[in-house]
Amino acid sequence: MSATVAFVGCGRITRAVVSGLVAAGGAPDSIRGVSRTGAGARALAGEFGVRAATTPAEAVDGADVVVLAVHPHEAPAALTTLAGVLTGGAPVLVSLVASCRTEAVAAALPGVAVVRAVPNVAVAARRGMTVLARGPGCPPEALAAARELFAPLGEVLTAEEDVMETVSALSGAGPALVARFAQALSRAGAGQGLPASTAEALAAHAVRGTGALLTAPGATPDAVVDCVASPAGMTEAALRTLDGAGLPRAVRQALDAAVALSLGRLLAGPGGPAGDAGPRTSVSAGTGE
Ligand SMILES: NC(=O)c1ccc[n+]([C@@H]2O[C@H](COP(=O)([O-])OP(=O)(O)OC[C@H]3O[C@@H](n4cnc5c(N)ncnc54)[C@H](OP(=O)(O)O)[C@@H]3O)[C@@H](O)[C@H]2O)c1
Secondary structure (H helix, E strand, O other), X not given: OOOOEEEEOOXXXXXXXXXXXXXXXXXXXXXXXXXXXXXXXXXXHHXXXXXXXXXXHHHHOOOOEEEEOOOHHHHHHHHHHHHHHOOOOOXXXXXXXXXXXXXXXXXXXXXXXXXXXXXXXXXXXXXXEEEEEEOOOOOHHHHHHHHHHXXXXXXXXXXXXXXXXXXXXXXXXXXXXXXXXXXXXXXXHHHOOOOHHHHHHHXXXXXXXXXXXXXXXXXXXXXXXXXXXXXXXXXXXXXXXXXHOOHHHHHHHHHHHHXXXXXXXXXXXXXXXXXXXXXXXXXXXXXXX
């Protein structure tokens, strides 16, 4: 990473991104953080040696990329502040804010190139997935700068803005959903008499190994299931019970609930939908720009 990056908002996702950047060899002195109370920025500086700025103006001064990582209800205040300080050159603004369309960010920051990004916390282990969507009028160089920022942290795809709430629910929240499954698996193992720490390790490695299999070229979930489940065997019995208990339906309902929440609080741009994004186009995530 050769760019100077300023993080406005220094909570969980900023910590994950900075952790990955530093692990990838990013220079801590090229990273600044600023947060509302300063607590998040100081914690980031203490952990990674990056610079804790005391004001947004200090944080963004000379930055090539500004990453906005606050909650949706905090975004209007943060954007108003940024509009007052991003007055000189025009760094790229990468917004990680959930439920906040690029139109809304671009309208608040005239003249600034805006990219929306949905990373997940696996960026901390440099095994993340980050999905990017260009804002209105965003030049290709700005998208390239965002891609360059996240590329050392795992995979990077692009998508249309219209699918980003679904992307957030599936990919942004994905590690929590998978971790919840691992938790249930390990508790079930402990319920069968395994020591809790052994059950946790077995479940964690099942997730890690399965991730490697699923992301191999040409792999599919069905093919991985078929590799394990022999006819009338114990895996098949377990899968039949899982499906019968409603796992696919529960996962669908969980995703629907997350998307509905996100759409319900959507910050749209001027003239755009608020609270209802309208019909969404199909997922078009891909490496093309
Ligand atoms: N967590 C994830 O896995 C994930 C993944 C993708 C996207 N996101 C999105 O990223 C955003 C942040 O999530 P998070 O989990 O990192 O939140 P978080 O842990 O609660 O951190 C929020 C941070 O925002 C700061 N903040 C609030 N208002 C501010 C303002 N006006 N100016 C500067 N800083 C301000 C807080 O400052 P203080 O430290 O001073 O209180 C805190 O550092 C959300 O929109 C979330 O949906 C999260």
